[in-house]
Amino acid sequence: MIRLLLADDQALVRGALAALLSLEGDLEVVGEVSRGDEVAEACRTLRPDVVLMDIEMPGLDGIAATAAVRRAVPGTRVLVVTTFGRPGYLRRAMEAGAAGFVVKDTPARELADVVRRVAAGLRVVDPALAAESLAAGLTPLTDRETEVLRAARDGGTVADLAATLHLSEGTVRNHLSAAIGKTGARTRAEAVRLADTNGWL
Structure with missing residues (x-):
């Protein structure tokens, strides 16, 4: 059995x-x-x-x-x-x-x-x-970019994300920008959606 x-x-x-x-x-x-x-x-x-x-x-x-x-x-x-x-x-x-x-x-x-x-x-x-x-293929996102996109799922400002992740606002902007570029998205929300659809988050 x-x-x-x-x-x-x-x-x-x-x-x-x-x-x-x-x-x-x-x-x-x-x-x-x-x-x-x-x-x-x-x-x-x-x-x-x-x-x-x-x-x-x-x-x-x-x-x-x-x-x-x-x-x-x-x-x-x-x-x-x-x-x-x-x-x-x-x-x-x-x-x-x-x-x-x-x-x-x-x-x-x-x-x-x-x-x-x-x-x-x-x-x-x-x-x-x-x-x-x-x-x-493999996810193009780094661990930190993945973490930032996960946090961005719920919306919020860059300042909100920075506070949540204990990062500077500039670092959050850099990671968001890199993730948007790697997913081929035009916006942060689209990058989150595309990464989610691919199962990267």
Whole structure:
């Protein structure tokens, strides 16, 4: 029996996944969590073989939660199952230690097969997304430019960003300017949108 933990902030999605996967004779859902910062502790307690991990969750995103699971319970494998099939997310999830990455519109029978393959020690990635990720390449942004764009998501002035990030206003302007240039955007808001769409943030 393959023991599964479902990590998704949408109760309806968790319920649907649990119902579909429980129809398979060799799969057992042993727990569900709705927050990213609850996943590692649930893995310590429940010892699932595979975590089905969403990316966008409160508390901790699925990529950071994947890294936390890999540190806390190295024997548990993580399969990212997300609505957001973005190349940057795929790359970051795999770097964090995910064993697989598929999108939520994967047919139920196919998802069950992916779970089995991940549990068996294989790496499984949505082929179309893998090709897109290779074509997109690595993020052009530095860590600091990424940090500044993340902070800029909520708007705010350069002074606000500088205060939040403990940087000078000139440094924030320089990083924003570099990020705008690298993303091919015309404005700060467009740079945030483009970087987000590519999964770089």
